Amino acid sequence: MDISRLEKLSESAWRLSPRDGMRAPAIIYAAETLVSEMDDKVLEQIANVAKLPGVARAAYAMPDAHWGYGFPIGGVAAFDADEGGVVSAGGVGFDVSCGVRTHLTGLTPDQIHAVQDDLAAALYEHIPVGLGAEGELRLDDQEMTAMLSGGARWAVERGFGREEDLLRIEERGRAVDADPAEVSEFARKRQRREMGTLGSGNHYLEVQEVVDIFDPVVAEGYGLKRGECVVTIHCGSRGLGHQIGTEFLREMAVSAPALGIALPDRELACAPIKSDLGRRYLGAMRSAINCALANREIIGHLTRQVFARFFQHGELPLMFDVSHNTCKVERHAVDGGTRDLYVHRKGATRAFGPGDERLPESLRAFGQPVLIGGSMGTGSFVLAGVTTSEERAFSSACHGAGRRMSRHAATRMWGGRQVVDDLRAQGIIVKSPSMRGVAEEAPGAYKDVGAVVDSAEASGLAKKVAFLRPMICVKG
Amino acid sequence: MSDPPAIPSPPAPSKRWEHFPHDADLGIRGFGATPAQAFEQGALALVAAITDPALVRGAETVEIEREAPSLDLLFLDWLNALIFEMAERRMIFGTFDIKIGKGRLTARAHGEAVSRDRHAPAVEPKGATFTELAVAEDSPGQWRAQCVVDV
Numbered sequence: 260m261d262i263s264r265l266e267k268l269s270e271s272a273w274r275l276s277p278r279d280g281m282r283a284p285a286i287i288y289a290a291e292t293l294v295s296e297m298d299d300k301v302l303e304q305i306a307n308v309a310k311l312p313g314v315a316r317a318a319y320a321m322p323d324a325h326w327g328y329g330f331p332i333g334g335v336a337a338f339d340a341d342e343g344g345v346v347s348a349g350g351v352g353f354d355v356s357c358g359v360r361t362h363l364t365g366l367t368p369d370q371i372h373a374v375q376d377d378l379a380a381a382l383y384e385h386i387p388v389g390l391g392a393e394g395e396l397r398l399d400d401q402e403m404t405a406m407l408s409g410g411a412r413w414a415v416e417r418g419f420g421r422e423e424d425l426l427r428i429e430e431r432g433r434a435v436d437a438d439p440a441e442v443s444e445f446a447r448k449r450q451r452r453e454m455g456t457l458g459s460g461n462h463y464l465e466v467q468e469v470v471d472i473f474d475p476v477v478a479e480g481y482g483l484k485r486g487e488c489v490v491t492i493h494c495g496s497r498g499l500g501h502q503i504g505t506e507f508l509r510e511m512a513v514s515a516p517a518l519g520i521a522l523p524d525r526e527l528a529c530a531p532i533k534s535d536l537g538r539r540y541l542g543a544m545r546s547a548i549n550c551a552l553a554n555r556e557i558i559g560h561l562t563r564q565v566f567a568r569f570f571q572h573g574e575l576p577l578m579f580d581v582s583h584n585t586c587k588v589e590r591h592a593v594d595g596g597t598r599d600l601y602v603h604r605k606g607a608t609r610a611f612g613p614g615d616e617r618l619p620e621s622l623r624a625f626g627q628p629v630l631i632g633g634s635m636g637t638g639s640f641v642l643a644g645v646t647t648s649e650e651r652a653f654s655s656a657c658h659g660a661g662r663r664m665s666r667h668a669a670t671r672m673w674g675g676r677q678v679v680d681d682l683r684a685q686g687i688i689v690k691s692p693s694m695r696g697v698a699e700e701a702p703g704a705y706k707d708v709g710a711v712v713d714s715a716e717a718s719g720l721a722k723k724v725a726f727l728r729p730m731i732c733v734k735g
Numbered sequence: 736m737s738d739p740p741a742i743p744s745p746p747a748p749s750k751r752w753e754h755f756p757h758d759a760d761l762g763i764r765g766f767g768a769t770p771a772q773a774f775e776q777g778a779l780a781l782v783a784a785i786t787d788p789a790l791v792r793g794a795e796t797v798e799i800e801r802e803a804p805s806l807d808l809l810f811l812d813w814l815n816a817l818i819f820e821m822a823e824r825r826m827i828f829g830t831f832d833i834k835i836g837k838g839r840l841t842a843r844a845h846g847e848a849v850s851r852d853r854h855a856p857a858v859e860p861k862g863a864t865f866t867e868l869a870v871a872e873d874s875p876g877q878w879r880a881q882c883v884v885d886v
Contacts, residue, residue: 298758300758325758325759326757326758326759327758327759328760328864328865328866328883328885329865329866332758332759352885353861353862353864353885354861354885389851389856389859390785390821390827390849390856390858390859391825391827391848391849391850391851391856392851393825445819448823449819449822449823452825458859459856459857459858459859459886460858460859460886498822498823501818501822501861501862501885502819502862504861504862504885505815505818505819505861505862505863508862508864508865509808509811509812509815512865513808524865525865525868526864526865526866528865662758662759663758665756665757665758665761666756666760666761666858666886667754667755667756667761668756692851692855692856693855693856693857694855695855695857696855696856696857696858699857699858735859
């Protein structure tokens with residue numbers, strides 16, 4: 260990215276003043292090296308987001324931002340319905356509510372090492388992964404509707420999880436105001452056999468060791484202990500969310516002129532929040548959030564079943580479950596007052612700071628856990644929301660390392676078998692149905708996750724709590 | 736901010752599709768003497784994102800019909816129809832017969848059930864996007880159909 264076009268606000272914040280139809284500035288949070296490495300498209304896209312009607316305060320790019328469609332991945336923007344604000348299918352993405360959850364195990368690395376190969380194989384066999392994989396659940400239309408309305412609570416009520424999990428999931432496991440009637444027959448069909456499936460691409464299940472603690476107080480509050488292991492699951496709303504994204508992206512792009520919206524880019528498909536199309540999308544999108552929350556809850560349940568085979572203590576309490584691709588109505592401080600805004604986070608995480616009443620009571624003193632996904636070999640971070648994040652980016656933070664290399668380039672650099680063997684030599688067992696998929700997801704294809712979280716911390720978006728090193732990775 | 740993308744040269748006649756890079760996802764591009772041929776090759780590029788199309792046997796046929804007001808939307812709808820059928824039927828396609836006329840596409844996609852062992856699918860396409868979406872006749876009788884697919 261041509262950094263000369265940006266005004267330097269600090270060592271980790273950069274501003275593009277409004278121009279060429281922008282209704283608000285665009286702000287990028289990242290150290291200079293990360294900004295320089297970002298594709299020019301990130302700046303173009305975040306500037307385009309700032310052109311949309313009703314945008315509040317500024318459009319933001321997180322330290323892991325990269326070129327998406329419409330919004331950059333790692334993009335955050337909030338819209339005011341009373342100011343003609345829009346909701347954007349491109350601003351949420353195809354994998355609605357794709358996110359991460361982390362379970363505590365209380366197990367030591369030695370206990371995992373003793374069964375590492377067998378545990379990896381059992382997880383790979385028990386949890387459906389990759390294209391074509393099916394879950395054991397089959398939902399008829401009535402159960403599908405109940406799931407789309409109930410989210411993780413539906414899963415718990417059907418025996419696929421625990422009541423106490425719900426307190427550790429955003430919105431207590433259920434997006435309110437979901438409208439399953441707005442979920443098409445195509446989307447329902449695509450999901451019928453996909454509950455409890457992990458998916459493919461960058462989705463994964465990892466058994467990880469907590470190797471570093473940066474904030475002992477918050478880590479203790481989260482239940483994280485150095486030298487213990489956790490399980491982290493990264494997946495989303497599967498075919499149902501993908502289909503909702505497909506259908507509404509097209510409808511919004513085609514309908515924009517009739518709705519009086521001049522799209523700066525067709526891929527920024529959106530509709531006024533106060534329109535029939537906007538209302539229908541919100542109902543469907545919230546249903547997809549519930550699908551993702553239910554899906555991760557079921558995978559958590561399947562994981563517990565596998566651990567119970569190997570260990571006496573297979574409870575695996577849930578530390579937290581966060582979503583990355585959402586639009587949520589939240590109250591935020593803007594222009595000296597507070598307003599209810601439709602906050603889009605695409606490849607970004609909500610990051611409420613300590614004391615926020617929207618956090619569960621058990622976490623309120625520490626700030627919201629922010630789970631930063633790694634990439635098989637490079638490790639993951641747990642961060643905590645901080646109070647400054649509200650003013651910086653509507654209480655948002657980054658979501659992962661972010662790709663620095665295309666899939667094509669990655670397969671030219673590495674072979675899947677080589678990646679698997681190299682990781683095994685480092686004590687990390689990878690299980691995947693596709694060696695090419697592993698090559699495309701090679702650790703080197705991602706940015707330096709440490710640099711990304713350092714930028715997030717320096718920007719006042721979140722603070723580092725713990726670093727996790729993978730031991731087992733089930734890759735879709 | 737960025738230069739408009741250069742019109743790519745078609746690959747050698749034996750391979751009439753290609754992938755182009757995108758940070759997170761994957762660009763697919765098909766070439767042909769007609770829009771239908773470019774759509775067919777674009778579909779092969781989509782399949783090639785998942786597995787080698789040559790590995791796919793044509794054991795089953797699925798019929799697809801779509802209508803759209805423009806060729807680029809028709810290409811988008813064609814790819815999304817394939818993504819839906821592959822997901823819903825747990826299939827993968829390897830060959831296609833396509834006819835296009837007056838904004839209407841009728842096609843037959845030939846394929847088989849996905850096999851983890853034989854196809855080793857690399858990614859699962861989520862949807863075709865408007866990013867880099869274009870269907871154009873770059874020179875007489877030289878059609879190109881392309882877009883980025885979210886994977």
